[in-house]
Amino acid sequence: MQNEEELFPEAAGEEAGSHRRRLTPEEADKLPYVHRLLLGHFGQPPRHEIFDPLTQFIYSLLASRTKTELTYAVVRNLRARFGAKDGWENLRDAPLKDIEDAIRDITFPEQKALHLKVSLEQITERYGSLTLDFLARYRTGKIRAWLEQFPGIGAQTSAAIVNFSTLRRKAIPVDAHHLRVSQRLGLTPRADAATTEERLMRLVPETWTAEMLDDHHQLVKKLGQTICTFDSPRCGQCPLLKICPYGQKHVGPATDGPSR
Numbered sequence: 001m002q003n004e005e006e007l008f009p010e011a012a013g014e015e016a017g018s019h020r021r022r023l024t025p026e027e028a029d030k031l032p033y034v035h036r037l038l039l040g041h042f043g044q045p046p047r048h049e050i051f052d053p054l055t056q057f058i059y060s061l062l063a064s065r066t067k068t069e070l071t072y073a074v075v076r077n078l079r080a081r082f083g084a085k086d087g088w089e090n091l092r093d094a095p096l097k098d099i100e101d102a103i104r105d106i107t108f109p110e111q112k113a114l115h116l117k118v119s120l121e122q123i124t125e126r127y128g129s130l131t132l133d134f135l136a137r138y139r140t141g142k143i144r145a146w147l148e149q150f151p152g153i154g155a156q157t158s159a160a161i162v163n164f165s166t167l168r169r170k171a172i173p174v175d176a177h178h179l180r181v182s183q184r185l186g187l188t189p190r191a192d193a194a195t196t197e198e199r200l201m202r203l204v205p206e207t208w209t210a211e212m213l214d215d216h217h218q219l220v221k222k223l224g225q226t227i228c229t230f231d232s233p234r235c236g237q238c239p240l241l242k243i244c245p246y247g248q249k250h251v252g253p254a255t256d257g258p259s260r
């Protein structure tokens with residue numbers, strides 16, 4: 001077991017991004033305007049269950065390329081099967097084959113079962129018990145760097161863990177939908193998820209809470225799933241056409257008034 005200084009050697013340092021360049025008024029309204037248009041089209045996103053950090057870790061590790069409802073169902077099944085009411089120790093100690101069977105319905109069950117078991121064992125080894133509640137004492141950047149040491153946890157997953165869970169930190173889990181929409185809107189140039197998140201976070205108003213970022217991500221994801229799809233975006237029906245260079249190039253300018 002490591003002590004806390006070893007776990008977070010620079011825990012007293014400044015939060016990354018705390019000194020950022022002041023945005024122009026136009027830059028400052030980019031994300032709020034996208035948010036308002038998406039809210040007007042889709043309405044307020046439904047509230048999801050807020051897990052403790054460890055349960056969210058498990059959920060997020062399982063969630064990639066799997067439908068949200070299915071991932072929730074698999075986590076419920078894991079809870080029932082491995083008696084997770086008092087913690088996830090039974091899941092950690094279960095044979096790999098049993099974990100694979102329990103998550104068989106999601107994508108890449110063999111790989112995810114291995115990542116899950118190894119991660120739960122490593123958390124126990126490093127912290128001395130199987131919990132991530134202690135992360136609440138640390139700064140967001142440090143938490144994310146620590147989480148990203150585990151197999152299968154990249155920038156998108158660490159963002160989901162800190163934003164969606166009871167940690168409720170400011171972060172954007174840039175999945176394939178969020179990445180595609182941001183690039184087509186010209187909000188960020190072509191880049192990986194970590195760089196895209198960093199650039200998007202520069203546009204996030206300081207007044208936005210972690211809950212608002214969660215809503216924003218859900219709205220953008222819904223647009224990517226239903227309208228701004230990978231193969232055939234339906235730009236003519238998109239609430240963002242008036243501010244989207246990609247869409248206007250393909251279908252012409254929007255006809256419902258000025259872009260702002």
Ligand code: SF4
Pocket residue numbers: 181184185227228229233234235236238239240241244245246247248
């Ligand atoms: S206008 Fe087209 S490309 Fe732009 S965000 Fe909407 S669907 Fe995507």
